Amino acid sequence: MALIEAVNLGIDFTVGPPWARRRLRALQEVSMTIEPGEIIGVVGESGSGKSTFGNLCIGRTRPTMGQLLYRGRPLIDVxxxxxxxxxxxxxxxxxxxxxxxxxxxxxxxxxxxxxxxxxxxxxxxxxxxxxxxxxxxxxxxxxxxxxxxxxxxxxxxxxxxxxxxxxxxxxxxxxxxxxxxxxxxxxxxxxxxxxxxxxxxxxxxxxxxxxxxxxxSRIAVLYAGRMVEDARSEVFYGLAAHPYARGLQFASGLIDDESMELRLGQIDLDAKGCPLAERCPIALPQCRNKVPLMQDTDRHRVSCHAAETKSA
Ligand SMILES: Nc1ncnc2c1ncn2[C@@H]1O[C@H](COP(=O)(O)OP(=O)(O)OP(=O)(O)O)[C@@H](O)[C@H]1O
Ligand SMILES: [Mg+2]
CATH class of the missing domain: 3.40.50.300 (P-loop containing nucleotide triphosphate hydrolases)
Structure with missing residues (x-):
């Protein structure tokens, strides 16, 4: 049994002054397992939800959607x-x-x-x-x-x-x-x-x-509160599958493929389609309308319409 399992994990925060309260979906639909002895690297830009995810994983905050299981039981019950x-x-x-x-x-x-x-x-x-x-x-x-x-x-x-x-x-x-x-x-x-x-x-x-x-030993990439890629370290650093992950690798000088440079733009937490669509160098028309699902390939878990098209 996994040590930690996130099942469609998510959290909404209420933000803003009392007269203009709004909901901020800081994390959504994150599913992953963490086995005993694994070190998972979590990467993503500022505001992508890394600390929010980390805090949910140690039970410091309570999820508002989905579950965080510790050895099969909800961590908040421990x-x-x-x-x-x-x-x-x-x-x-x-x-x-x-x-x-x-x-x-x-x-x-x-x-x-x-x-x-x-x-x-x-x-x-x-x-x-x-x-x-x-x-x-x-x-x-x-x-x-x-x-x-x-x-x-x-x-x-x-x-x-x-x-x-x-x-x-x-x-x-x-x-x-x-x-x-x-x-x-x-x-x-x-x-x-x-x-x-x-x-x-x-x-x-x-x-x-x-x-x-x-x-x-494994890398999880967060963007706009969603997990967009999860792969073993050697696979991820060999060739990341998600255009956002490649954009991060380009920005940190790990790869020199300029075509992977991300456009500047706001992180859109409420996007109707893929939250990266406006910034993505390989966006397809459907990316603006439909959030891509997490797909399992044999080497990665990745949520990207363009990556799906390639493997199809
Ligand atoms: N307690 C909170 N109340 C309201 N909003 C929050 C709270 N914690 C985080 N947020 C919001 O949730 C989003 C994700 O924040 P989070 O701190 O998880 O990002 P991060 O990836 O850790 O960023 P950084 O790299 O800057 O540490 C941000 O928009 C942030 O403002
Ligand atoms: Mg943080």
């Missing part, structure tokens, strides 16, 4: 205490997850307390020390405050905090984006090493297709 031990997140700015007033030990140990498994003070000190060593920091750093650490060290502390309960699933949301390039590489290596050692599944969200390639 009690908070159990979820706290099994799900964790590492966010972009360690500032947000590490309280500057608290010692590293207190922050790293917090998930244990929520999960009800903190133990005695001596046990806690031993656990936190061992965890800090696992992420490449001296155990004595537990007595420091966040301002006494570098950005990279703070992100290592955030990772220690996320992994202290030995979670089954970890959300990394732009976890390396705020770091210097050389530090990014160290943290990416750390995430890979820890995954191999400890064996969690993860979603790794990033704008950076090269970073994603480095850690993820």
């Amino acid at each position: 009690p908070r205490r159990e979820r706290a031990g099994r799900f964790a997140a590492v966010l972009q700015h360690p500032k947000w997850s590490l309280n500057p007033m608290l010692k590293v030990q207190t922050s790293v140990a917090e998930p244990l307390r929520i999960a009800g498994s903190a133990g005695t003070a001596a046990e806690l000190r031993q656990k936190v020390g061992a965890m800090l060593e696992l992420v490449g920091l001296p155990g004595s750093f537990q007595d420091r405050h966040p301002h006494e650490l570098s950005g990279g060290q703070r992100q290592r502390v955030s990772i220690a905090r996320a992994l202290i309960t030995q979670p089954e699933f970890v959300l990394f949301d732009e976890a390396v984006s705020a770091l210097d390039v050389s530090v990014q590489a160290q943290i990416l290596n750390l995430i890979k090493d820890l995954q191999a050692k400890v064996g969690f599944s993860a979603i790794f969200i990033s704008h950076d297709l090269a970073a994603t390639r480095y850690v993820a």
Whole structure:
């Protein structure tokens, strides 16, 4: 059984001032499974729904459409205490997850307390020390405050905090984006090493297709709240199937096929047809009228009328 399964998952937010409330469909009809031990890279432009999807996957938000299943049961039915031990997140700015007033030990140990498994003070000190060593920091750093650490060290502390309960699933949301390039590489290596050692599944969200390639075994591409492609990493980076995915690859210099350059345009969350149609270099007439369905080919899952035509 899959560790995580999204079934037609979606969420509407209510946005705008009280006198002009409107619905914003931030994610819709996303279906995918995540197996134990997989790291899924989630890519897409700003506003495409990456964080929304990640937050639904760890039960931080409740879907308004479809379901998010954890080992076959709706994640929202899993009690908070159990979820706290099994799900964790590492966010972009360690500032947000590490309280500057608290010692590293207190922050790293917090998930244990929520999960009800903190133990005695001596046990806690031993656990936190061992965890800090696992992420490449001296155990004595537990007595420091966040301002006494570098950005990279703070992100290592955030990772220690996320992994202290030995979670089954970890959300990394732009976890390396705020770091210097050389530090990014160290943290990416750390995430890979820890995954191999400890064996969690993860979603790794990033704008950076090269970073994603480095850690993820599978790539999911979001556009306008829809999943447009899902493929194993080597297939995706060999040749992505969806024109949006190729556009992203062109924009990040991974391919040099100029014909794949995306036109500028707003992300249209309420499009009647394919949300990419106005920007797509290979759009067909039907793309403006009908949302393409996710198709399984032997190498990709992809939702694109043009890709369908090619494989037909
Ligand atoms: N809590 C919320 N309330 C209202 N709207 C939201 C909320 N969270 C996200 N949104 C909206 O949902 C859409 C998707 O947002 P999301 O944060 O998931 O995008 P993203 O792909 O993570 O973008 P970024 O790369 O900028 O982090 C955006 O239009 C955003 O404004
Ligand atoms: Mg985000």
